[in-house]
Amino acid sequence: MLDVIIIGAGAAGLAAARALLAAGRSVRVLEARARAGGRAVTTDVQGAAADLGAAWLHFARENPWTALAREHGCTVLEDEPNWGGATWVGDQPLSAEAQQQASAAYLRNHALVEAAAAAGHDVPVSTVIPDDEFRPRFDAVMTWAVGRPSEQVSTLDLGRYADSHDNWSVAEGLGTVVSRVAQGLPVSYNTPVTHIDHSGTGVVVHTANGTLSARAVICTLPTSVLARGAVRFTPELPPGHLQALHDLPLGVCNKVFFRYADSDLPGQGTQHSVGSIRTVRTASYCIRPAGQPLLMAYFGGDLSAELEASGQLAAFAREQLTSLYGADLVSRIQGEVVTGWGGDPWALGSYSAARPGRADARAVLARPVTPQLLLAGEACSATHYGTLYGAAQSGQSAAQQLLHTLQDTP
Numbered sequence: 001m002l003d004v005i006i007i008g009a010g011a012a013g014l015a016a017a018r019a020l021l022a023a024g025r026s027v028r029v030l031e032a033r034a035r036a037g038g039r040a041v042t043t044d045v046q047g048a049a050a051d052l053g054a055a056w057l058h059f060a061r062e063n064p065w066t067a068l069a070r071e072h073g074c075t076v077l078e079d080e081p082n083w084g085g086a087t088w089v090g091d092q093p094l095s096a097e098a099q100q101q102a103s104a105a106y107l108r109n110h111a112l113v114e115a116a117a118a119a120g121h122d123v124p125v126s127t128v129i130p131d132d133e134f135r136p137r138f139d140a141v142m143t144w145a146v147g148r149p150s151e152q153v154s155t156l157d158l159g160r161y162a163d164s165h166d167n168w169s170v171a172e173g174l175g176t177v178v179s180r181v182a183q184g185l186p187v188s189y190n191t192p193v194t195h196i197d198h199s200g201t202g203v204v205v206h207t208a209n210g211t212l213s214a215r216a217v218i219c220t221l222p223t224s225v226l227a228r229g230a231v232r233f234t235p236e237l238p239p240g241h242l243q244a245l246h247d248l249p250l251g252v253c254n255k256v257f258f259r260y261a262d263s264d265l266p267g268q269g270t271q272h273s274v275g276s277i278r279t280v281r282t283a284s285y286c287i288r289p290a291g292q293p294l295l296m297a298y299f300g301g302d303l304s305a306e307l308e309a310s311g312q313l314a315a316f317a318r319e320q321l322t323s324l325y326g327a328d329l330v331s332r333i334q335g336e337v338v339t340g341w342g343g344d345p346w347a348l349g350s351y352s353a354a355r356p357g358r359a360d361a362r363a364v365l366a367r368p369v370t371p372q373l374l375l376a377g378e379a380c381s382a383t384h385y386g387t388l389y390g391a392a393q394s395g396q397s398a399a400q401q402l403l404h405t406l407q408d409t410p
C-alpha cells in the first residue's frame with residue numbers, strides 16, 4: 001500500500017510530494033488537469049512567455065521557488081516592480097508631489113489596517129480607512145492584491161499578511177518553473193478525485209479512473225472547489241473545516257495578454273501603470289511583464305468576475321488602452337490570450353481572502369482533519385496566503401506532520 005496520496009499537483013501538492021519522497025516515503029499525486037502547476041501556468045503567446053496565474057516570486061529572497069527556478073535553468077529577474085507611488089497613471093508618471101501624496105495615503109491606510117489588526121479587530125477594511133480622494137485607488141489595489149473589494153477584505157487577515165519586500169519575476173515564466181519541478185515526480189494526470197473515504201484505518205481515494213488506497217492523504221484543492229462539494233468525504237469533514245472552506249473563498253483575478261512587436265510597445269523595459277485613480281472599476285497594466293514583448297492587463301474583484309462572465313475582459317482593456325494611449329497602440333496588437341480563473345472548474349478563482357470576522361479560518365483549515373487526512377494549499381497559510389510560497393510552506397508542513405504520524409503507526 002502507498003504511504004501517501006496527494007490530491008492536486010499545484011505548488012502545495014508538489015512541495016508535499018518532494019518532502020515525503022525525500023524522506024523515503026511512497027507517494028502518488030492525483031491531478032485533474034493534463035498538467036502540473038494548478039494556478040501557476042505559463043503559456044506561449046507567439047514566442048513570448050506569459051504567466052496566466054502566478055508570476056511574481058513574492059518574498060523572493062527567502063522563497064524556495066527562487067532557488068528552484070535557478071536549479072531548473074530559468075532566469076530570475078531581480079528588478080523590483082515600480083508598484084506604489086512610482087506606478088504610472090495611464091501613459092504618464094505622476095508628478096513628484098502627487099507620487100508622494102499617493103504613497104503617503106497608501107501607507108496611512110495600511111497603518112490603519114495594521115492598527116485594527118493589532119487591536120484584534122476583524123472587520124471590513126472599508127470601515128477603517130477614510131473615504132477620501134485616494135480611496136478609489138486603494139480599493140482598486142485591494143481587488144488586484146487580494147482579489148476582493150475592501151468591503152469584503154478582513155482587517156485581521158490583511159494585517160497578518162507578511163510584507164513582501166522582494167518581488168522578482170522569471171523570464172521563462174514562473175509556471176514554467178513549477179512544471180519543471182513536477183517532472184519526474186509520480187503524478188497521475190487527467191485523474192479528478194471524486195470521493196475520499198477515510199472511514200477505515202487507511203484512506204481510499206476514488207477517481208474518474210479508478211480507486212487507490214494509502215495510509216494517509218493530503219488534499220490540496222482550492223477552498224472554493226472543496227466548498228462547492230466537488231469532492232465527497234466519508235465521513236464528512238468536521239463542521240469547523242467545512243465552515244473554514246466557506247470563510248476563505250477565492251477572489252477572481254484575471255489577466256489579458258496582448259502580443260506586440262517589442263518596438264511597438266511604449267518606453268523601455270518593464271513599466272507598471274493603473275488605468276485610472278478615480279474608480280475601483282479599472283485594470284492595471286504592465287508593459288513587458290518579465291521582459292516579454294507583451295502588454296498585460298490585470299483585473300480583480302467584481303469588475304474581473306463580471307467581465308469574465310460576459311466575455312468582455314479583452315474588450316475592456318482595448319477600450320481603456322485606446323483612451324490612455326490612442327488607437328494606434330491597440331491597432332498594433334498581434335495576438336491575445338485571456339484567462340478565466342473564475343470559471344475554471346479546478347480553481348474557481350485566483351486566491352483566497354478571509355471574509356471579515358473570519359481570519360482565524362486559515363488556522364482551522366490547516367489543522368489535521370484526522371491524523372491520516374490533512375488539507376493544504378495557499379489558503380492554509382496565515383501569513384503568505386495567495387502565493388506559491390505560502391502554498392509550498394503549507395504542503396511541506398502537512399508532509400512533516402504525516403511523517404511523524406507514519407513513523408508512529410505500523
Ligand SMILES: Cc1cc2nc3c(=O)[nH]c(=O)nc-3n(C[C@H](O)[C@H](O)[C@H](O)COP(=O)(O)OP(=O)(O)OC[C@H]3O[C@@H](n4cnc5c(N)ncnc54)[C@H](O)[C@@H]3O)c2cc1C
Nearest residue numbers: 008010011012032038039054055056193377378386387388
Ligand atoms: C491570476 C493569478 C495571479 C497570481 N499571481 C501570483 C503571483 O504573482 N505570485 C504568487 O506567488 N502567487 C500568485 N497567484 C497565486 C498562486 O497561483 C496560488 O497561491 C498557488 O498557485 C496555489 O497553489 P496550491 O497548490 O495551493 O493550489 P493550486 O495551484 O490550485 O493546486 C491545486 C491543484 O488541484 C487540482 N484539482 C482541483 N480539483 C481536483 C480534483 N477534483 N481532483 C484532482 N485534482 C484537482 C488543480 O487542477 C490544481 O492543480 C496568482 C494566482 C492567479 C490565479
